[in-house]
Amino acid sequence: xxxxxxxxxxxxxxxxxxxxxxxxxxxxxxxxxxxxxxxxxxxxxxxxxxxxxxxxxxxxxxxxxxxxxxxxxxxxxxxxxxxxxxxxxxxxxxxxxxxxxxxxxxxxxxxxxxxxxxxxxxxxxxxxxxxxxxxxxxxxxxxxxxxxxxxxxxxxxxxxxxxxxxxxxxxxxxxxxxxxxxxxxxxxxxxxxxxxxxxxxxxxxxxxxxxxxxxxxxxxxxxxxxxxxxxxxxxxxxxxxxxxxxxxxxxxxxxxxxxxxxxxxxxxxxxxxxxxxxxxxxxxxxxxxxxxxxxxxxxxxxxxxxxxxxxxxxxxxxxxxxxxxxxxxxxxxxxxxxxxxxxxxxxxxxxxxxxxxxxxxxxxxxxxxxxxxxxxxxxxxxxxxxxxxxxxxxxxxxxxxxxxxxxxxxxxxxxxxxxxxxxxxxxxxxxxxxxxxxxxxxxxxxxxxxxxxxxxxxxxxxxxxxxxxxxxxxxxxxxxxxxxxxxxxxxxxxxxxxxxxxxxxxxx
Numbered sequence: 001x002x003x004x005x006x007x008x009x010x011x012x013x014x015x016x017x018x019x020x021x022x023x024x025x026x027x028x029x030x031x032x033x034x035x036x037x038x039x040x041x042x043x044x045x046x047x048x049x050x051x052x053x054x055x056x057x058x059x060x061x062x063x064x065x066x067x068x069x070x071x072x073x074x075x076x077x078x079x080x081x082x083x084x085x086x087x088x089x090x091x092x093x094x095x096x097x098x099x100x101x102x103x104x105x106x107x108x109x110x111x112x113x114x115x116x117x118x119x120x121x122x123x124x125x126x127x128x129x130x131x132x133x134x135x136x137x138x139x140x141x142x143x144x145x146x147x148x149x150x151x152x153x154x155x156x157x158x159x160x161x162x163x164x165x166x167x168x169x170x171x172x173x174x175x176x177x178x179x180x181x182x183x184x185x186x187x188x189x190x191x192x193x194x195x196x197x198x199x200x201x202x203x204x205x206x207x208x209x210x211x212x213x214x215x216x217x218x219x220x221x222x223x224x225x226x227x228x229x230x231x232x233x234x235x236x237x238x239x240x241x242x243x244x245x246x247x248x249x250x251x252x253x254x255x256x257x258x259x260x261x262x263x264x265x266x267x268x269x270x271x272x273x274x275x276x277x278x279x280x281x282x283x284x285x286x287x288x289x290x291x292x293x294x295x296x297x298x299x300x301x302x303x304x305x306x307x308x309x310x311x312x313x314x315x316x317x318x319x320x321x322x323x324x325x326x327x328x329x330x331x332x333x334x335x336x337x338x339x340x341x342x343x344x345x346x347x348x349x350x351x352x353x354x355x356x357x358x359x360x361x362x363x364x365x366x367x368x369x370x371x372x373x374x375x376x377x378x379x380x381x382x383x384x385x386x387x388x389x390x391x392x393x394x395x396x397x398x399x400x401x402x403x404x405x406x407x408x409x410x411x412x413x414x415x416x417x418x419x420x421x422x423x424x425x426x427x428x429x430x431x432x433x434x435x436x437x438x439x440x441x442x443x444x445x446x447x448x449x450x451x452x453x454x455x456x457x458x459x460x461x462x463x464x465x466x467x468x469x470x471x472x473x474x475x476x477x478x479x480x481x482x483x484x485x486x487x488x489x490x491x492x493x494x495x496x497x498x499x500x501x502x503x504x505x506x507x508x
Contacts, residue, residue, distance in 0.1 A: 088113045463487070
C-alpha cells in the first residue's frame with residue numbers, strides 16, 4: 001500500500017469511527033428519552049426519574065359464566081347483582097378525570113354500594129411514600145418472623161403517605177387533605193370493622209402542587225392496592241380475592257391488574273393463588289422510595305363482601321347459570337360466584353367448561369375428604385388447629401373401606417391433606433371431585449371453584465355452627481347436605497349412609 005492509499009484508508013477509518021460514535025449517541029439519547037420521565041424537584045432543578053418498563057399484564061380469560069360488568073344506576077338495592085356484582089352505583093368525582101386529562105394532573109373517584117355499604121376507589125397519578133407507612137416490611141418467610149405482633153404488620157398511615165397533584169396548587173407549605181370526615185363517613189363508613197385500613201389510607205391522601213409531586217419510580221400498569229387482615233385463613237383470603245376481582249371488573253380494567261399489598265404480613269401458601277389470579281405481586285415496603293401509579297384501584301376489605309356479610313344478614317340469592325340469567329334476568333339469582341370460581345380454575349390452567357359427566361373416568365367417582373391438619377399459619381400461631389371432628393381419622397378409615405368395597409361403581413376416596421398440597425393441587429382436587437365432604441373448616445371454602453353438579457356434604461360440630469359453606473353452595477347452585485353432630489363425634493355409619501344416598505342420586 002503506497003503512502004496516498006494509506007492516508008485515504010486512515011481518513012475512511014476516522015469517518016467510520018465518527019459515524020459510529022454519532023449513531024451511538026443518537027440511539028442512547030433516544031433510549032433515555034423513551035425510558036425515563038423528566039420531573040422537577042422542589043428546588044426547581046430538572047431530574048431524571050427512573051421509569052419502570054411495562055410489565056406483562058395477563059389478559060382476562062374467556063369463561064362460560066361471565067356476564068358483562070358495565071356499571072348502571074338501575075341495579076336494585078339488595079338484589080343479587082347488588083351483592084355480588086355491579087352494585088357500586090353511586091359515584092363521587094373528587095378530582096374529575098376530564099380536568100386531569102386536560103391539565104395532566106391527578107384524578108380520583110369512588111364508587112359506592114348502598115347494599116354493601118362500601119366503596120371501590122380509583123385514581124390516576126397517585127404517589128405512595130412507603131416511608132410514611134408504619135408497618136413491618138412484609139413478604140418475609142414465616143420462620144423468620146415468629147412472634148411478631150399483628151400491630152406491627154398492620155399499616156398506620158401518616159398524612160402524605162399518599163399524594164395527588166392538583167392543577168394550580170402551590171407548594172406543600174399549605175397541605176390540604178383530599179377528602180374530609182364527611183366524605184369518609186359517607187363513602188367509607190367504618191361499619192363493623194374495628195380498623196378500617198382503606199378508610200385510613202384515603203384519609204392520608206394530601207393534595208400537592210406540581211413542583212412537589214416527585215417520584216423515584218413510575219408504575220404504568222393498572223394496580224390494585226390491597227390491605228389484608230386474616231391473610232393466612234382461606235375463607236378470609238377468598239373474600240379478599242373476590243373483592244379484588246370485583247374491583248378489577250367494576251373499574252373496567254382491560255387486563256388483570258398488578259397487585260401491591262399495603263400491609264406487612266409475611267409470605268403464606270395462599271400467595272400462590274394471588275399470583276395466579278393477577279399479573280404480579282409486590283409489597284409496599286419493597287419499593288425503595290416514593291412510587292407513582294398511573295392508575296391505582298383501592299380494593300375494599302374482604303369483610304365488606306357478600307361472602308362475609310352473609311354470615312350476619314340474609315342474602316336471599318340462588319346460584320344460576322349465566323346463560324339462564326342472560327335469557328331471563330332475575331334479581332334473586334346470580335352467576336357471579338360461578339364466574340369467580342371459573343376465574344380461579346382458569347388461572348391455574350384448568351379447563352372451565354367441565355361438568356359432572358367429565359369427572360367420571362371408566363365409571364370412577366372421586367370423593368374428596370377435606371381434612372383439618374395442624375400447621376403453622378402465621379407468626380402468632382402455635383401450629384394447632386381447633387378440632388371440629390374429634391374422630392376424623394376413624395371416619396376417614398371407615399370411608400376408605402366403604403369405597404374399596406363399593407359394588408355399584410368404582411369410588412376413589414381422595415385424602416384431602418390440603419396443608420401439605422400446593423394451591424394448584426388443591427384446586428385440581430376440588431375440580432375433579434364429584435362429592436366434597438369435610439368437617440366445618442376454612443378448607444371447604446374451595447367449593448367456590450367446584451364445577452356444576454358437585455355435591456357438598458358438611459359435617460358440623462354442635463360447638464361451631466355457622467352457615468359459611470351452605471351459603472357458598474347456595475350462591476353457586478350446588479347441592480348441599482349437612483350432618484349436624486351432637487358434640488364433635490361423628491358416627492361413621494351415619495356418614496356412610498348419607499354418602500350412599502348421595503351416590504345413588506348420582507347414578508352410582
